[in-house]
Amino acid sequence: MTSAYPKRLDALTDQVRALAVELGEWPSRNQVMKRCKVGAPKATTALAALRASGFTPADHAVTEATRTHAPALDQPAPEVAPVRRLHSVPVESDQPAPEAAEPAAVEPVPVAGNTVPMAVTGEGPAGDSTPPVVEVEPVAPAPTTTPTTAPTPVRRGARPRPWPLLLIAAGAFVAIWGGWVGLGEMTGFGPIRLLPGIADDFVVNSAITLPLGVEAYAAYALRVWLSGATRSARARSFAQWSAIGALVLGALGQVAYHLMEAYGVKVAPWWITTFVSCLPVVVLGCGAALNHLLRDQDDAEVTR
Structure with missing residues (x-):
């Protein structure tokens, strides 16, 4: 029994399969159109045919040694095992995630000179990687007092009498x-x-x-x-x-x-x-x- 799909559609289906293996998930219609350079109807038809064949991208894990490039548009797909790139999958755990540690209050340390104390706020090592925010509080300079000495009274001689x-x-x-x-x-x-x-x-x-x-x-x-x-x-x-x-x-x-x-x-x-x-x-x-x-x-x- 011969296939009901023309040969061109079979080659397009192979390219979509290779793209799915590379991405590790089902590609969107726009991704198929961009990668295979086809129109929207052919991209939709190729995705539907690939799903109807029972293909699942997650079941085709390969190593780096068996990775191959997707076939070109004008060449049939090579007879090799499907290749896809490895990607990280979040692991669900029954244990609750540790709560972020409360930010430790940093007391200002007096430093000689014109520096001002700073209060550092932010997440600890268990929190996110956002850099801590430094808040600078202006401190009024200490009043300088100069020693005051009482002025020395000037002794003036008595005026001569006019008599x-x-x-x-x-x-x-x-x-x-x-x-x-x-x-x-x-x-x-x-x-x-x-x-x-x-x-x-x-x-x-x-x-x-x-x-x-x-x-x-x-x-x-x-x-x-x-x-x-x-x-x-x-x-x-x-x-x-x-x-x-x-x-x-x-x-x-x-x-x-x-x-x-x-x-x-x-x-x-x-x-x-x-x-x-x-x-x-x-x-x-x-x-x-x-x-x-x-x-x-x-x-x-x-x-x-």
Whole structure:
């Protein structure tokens, strides 16, 4: 009796058998189509014919020495024992699988330096092969304390008492006052009525304007010049030269008075009278100019 299947289908069935032996299980239709390069109907027919023949892939175990390649599409299958590759089969056991060991808690170990303690979590040797997860907890650095020492008090010497200056000023006041008043009387300064017709008895000696104007301005200009509170460079420069000029002028006035007094001169020469009579006006102008310069901050000095 001849086979009902054509010879081409028999060769295809042999190729499917070899593929099943190689895989160790029944191949899918797509695997047969890809391996044997046939269409879906022929792949389905070949699988059905192989199953109908009673073939079972698991019953055809072979060793590595008897392994052969599947026949080509255009050649009939060789008359050799079917070959398949070995594969691992899970073995069922009645014993329950050992439970995974609990992860051991690792206490952080203090390490000198800038390292931080780490807590390691993960499966033990009996668990899976997943690498353990390392959790890093930031640790605040320990506060550093610097030894504080109490500052050593600086001993400062006591300021000199100002009372010797009062004695010096008292002696200078008497000499300067007397010299300017005497020079004023020699140059035409004398008693005048400030409020004639109103208070005829209110009489003032105009010679006192000389020491009040010249010497008081000299002291004021000296303070502006030497004081650190002066911020205007122009005011400081003006105070410097005007203070020096006022002191020199005061000294010349004292010299002139004592010379004329020593020689018995009762009336000063005209040029001395002219110069002395202008002093109150000059002193007033210098004082007003210095006051305006102190208010001018356009050229203020840069203090460091």
